[in-house]
Amino acid sequence: MNSTPQSTAEPAPPYNVFAKACPSRGTLEHVTGRWGGLTLGALYEGSLRFNELRRRVDGVSEKMLSQTLHALERDGLVHREAQPTNPPRVDYELTPLGREVAERLLALIDCVESRMDEILAARERYDSARGAR
Amino acid sequence: MNSTPQSTAEPAPPYNVFAKACPSRGTLEHVTGRWGGLTLGALYEGSLRFNELRRRVDGVSEKMLSQTLHALERDGLVHREAQPTNPPRVDYELTPLGREVAERLLALIDCVESRMDEILAARERYDSARGAR
Numbered sequence: 318m319n320s321t322p323q324s325t326a327e328p329a330p331p332y333n334v335f336a337k338a339c340p341s342r343g344t345l346e347h348v349t350g351r352w353g354g355l356t357l358g359a360l361y362e363g364s365l366r367f368n369e370l371r372r373r374v375d376g377v378s379e380k381m382l383s384q385t386l387h388a389l390e391r392d393g394l395v396h397r398e399a400q401p402t403n404p405p406r407v408d409y410e411l412t413p414l415g416r417e418v419a420e421r422l423l424a425l426i427d428c429v430e431s432r433m434d435e436i437l438a439a440r441e442r443y444d445s446a447r448g449a450r
Numbered sequence: 451m452n453s454t455p456q457s458t459a460e461p462a463p464p465y466n467v468f469a470k471a472c473p474s475r476g477t478l479e480h481v482t483g484r485w486g487g488l489t490l491g492a493l494y495e496g497s498l499r500f501n502e503l504r505r506r507v508d509g510v511s512e513k514m515l516s517q518t519l520h521a522l523e524r525d526g527l528v529h530r531e532a533q534p535t536n537p538p539r540v541d542y543e544l545t546p547l548g549r550e551v552a553e554r555l556l557a558l559i560d561c562v563e564s565r566m567d568e569i570l571a572a573r574e575r576y577d578s579a580r581g582a583r
Contacts, residue, residue: 332562332563332564332566333563334488334491334559334562334563335488335491335492335506335507335508336508337508337509340566340569340570341562341563341566341569344562344566344569345487345558345559345562346484348558348562349482349483349487349558350482351479354467354478354482355467355468358467358468359468373468374468375468375469375470376470390576391572391573391576391577392569392572392573393568393569393571393572393573393575393576394569394572414565414568414569414572417561417565418558418561418562418565421554421557421558421561422558424554424557424558425478425481425482425551425554425555425557425558426467426478428550428551428554429465429467429474429477429478429481429551430465430466430467430474431465432547432550432551433465433473433474433477435526435547436473436474436477436525436526436527436547437473438526439524439525439526439527439547440524440525440526442526443523443524443526444524
């Protein structure tokens, strides 16, 4: 009805990572998991082939990178493009949604990297307060 | 990240999460691990006791929360304060550094939660394109 006042406030999103059963928790884990975060970060620079990605994400196995890419593709964050070339060539790139998520993730990575001296100093204090074990 | 535009005067930080042996990768994993991220997010609201935290981080076991808190405390992100009360009471709160990290993490969580409808739609498209298995 035209006369009904509409709330100007946005409704709170119905998703909540703190709730065990919320699907957003699974996506957060894909995005921030051991390899998911590094994969999104690497693709933020531009599209990469599988083996290029594997070199960039130092330490990842072929199997884990493949699983990681499937989960990110399924969540709509990564686009997989098979080129009809010989030999066949597959490129991976971020979707627009994936870029938005990756931007937030890279801000977090920058923060951690830039504060690493403080973090390492805290570790030393923590370990020495507890003595050599 | 090396690619982040740096002030011309500032040297690039020597830490790089993409390098397997860099200690920043371990901290990123503490911060973004299954329970680390939710713990930092919960403590952003204010200090909490162990059992309050455990209720807030739905699904975490006592053992995992304890390990998570130790790793975050060792990295200087969480402060543990034992009160001389009877019964003894232990409060956990973010350090200033922990708040900086948590702010970036919460921006990422907000992004994921607010785009979850799109993410779930992408999952449906992905699954239906591959047919029922």
